[in-house]
Amino acid sequence: MVSKALAKYIRSLHQRKYRQRHAAFLVEGAKSVLELLGAGLAIEHLVATPAFAPQLAAARAPLHLASEEELTQLGTLQTNAAALAVVRQPALGPLLPTLPTTQLVLALDGVADPGNLGTLWRLADWYGLPGLVLSEHCADPFNPKAVAASMGAFGRVPVWAGRDLATWLSELPAETAVFGADLHGDNVHRLALAPRGVLVMGSESHGLSEAVGQALTQRLHIPHGPGGRAESLNVAVSAAILLDNFFRGVS
Template sequence: MISKALGKYVQSLHQKKYRQRHGAFLVEGGKSVLELLSSDLEAEHVLVTAEFVAQHRAHLPAHLALTISTEYELTQLGTLATNTTALAVARLPAEKPLPATLPETGLLLALDEVRDPGNLGTLLRLADWYGLPGVVLSPGCADAYSPKTVAATMGAFARVHVWERDLAAWLPTLPAVVGVFGADLQGDNVHRLTLRPSGVLVMGSESHGLTPAVESCLTRRLHIPRGATGGAESLNVAISAAILLDNFFRNQ
């Protein structure tokens, strides 16, 4: 049974304003809730159907207080069209310091005004696949902890470190030896380069590309060759990032 106060609290977390005020965010659906529970993140409330508990008892920590709920309640409180399994409230992770040596020892993904939560979630999932040390978001990006972003990460929200930085201010502070890579139709053909996963790969918004101030911070422009008979003018930002990341990680 869900109290009125808990219901109101959960619903308030649909909005960024309340996620920030309460330092908490929503995790919806059984798969995402199980990823949360097996991660370092702290779960504040876990609402589950009796059926879900019966199916996943082995993966639910014994000390965990569960609130048994109906499918109707989970759907009412959340943002999914239907939720037949589980919903949790998790604490927003505190931002860890961004190690100054990082872009020399690993590849960071930096996103400049990526406003679509679906694209952002897909990019976080990609960062998780390649084991990137983290993702740096410009203040104009979609919220990494909005319900849509969390859903699109397919569980990666529980593992990927996220930092928020004004990219045009942050990138110039990096040591000169750090490569700052970006996609550019006039850039170097990635098929002819031997890239190593170190530095920062900056991806811009789909409609406007990189903002001029961030664009001017690039030290290396990369181009994904289009097929000889190809027609499309561009690729989706997550698709471009995937192809570029695969090119960074193929020479290990």
């Protein structure tokens, strides 16, 4: 049973304001909730259908049963026949003055769509990146769409935030490579890129902000195919192509 008070609390977490106030967020659907169980995050509540509940037997959190209809009404998915969880937001990692010098970090400069943010998080997880850096004005990583699109990366790849991105980049040690995508940059196919430093991806509508652009040490260009006419690529798609080029030498 889900009490009226709990239902109200859960539904409040659809909104960023209440996610921040309560420092909590929702994880929804069978796959994401099962990923959550191994993630080491603190779970406040689990809500599951009777059919799915046995799969949550090992979880250390209060378990509430609900019909598929009730569960769907509590969450943001079009339908949910499995479960949702209310989870404590982990503290965002601070943006430190230095980086792991042997790894590449992905930084997002105003990526506003939660689905794109989640897809980029999933990419960071695929490439084993140590963290995902968010500028101000990015989508909320605890938005249910970002969490869903991350496909479990929310429990594995830490998010670092809390400082102005351009200032942080400009204060990194001088030898830190800072890469950004640019239509007039160097063709990535002609470079031997090593996965060390920071790769910054700009916002969907405005690309990189001017201040961040000034902190770049190299601009990278993804070539069109012959006859290709699209003006640009989706931000997650661009990041994917760049990351594959960074990791060609090591995989």
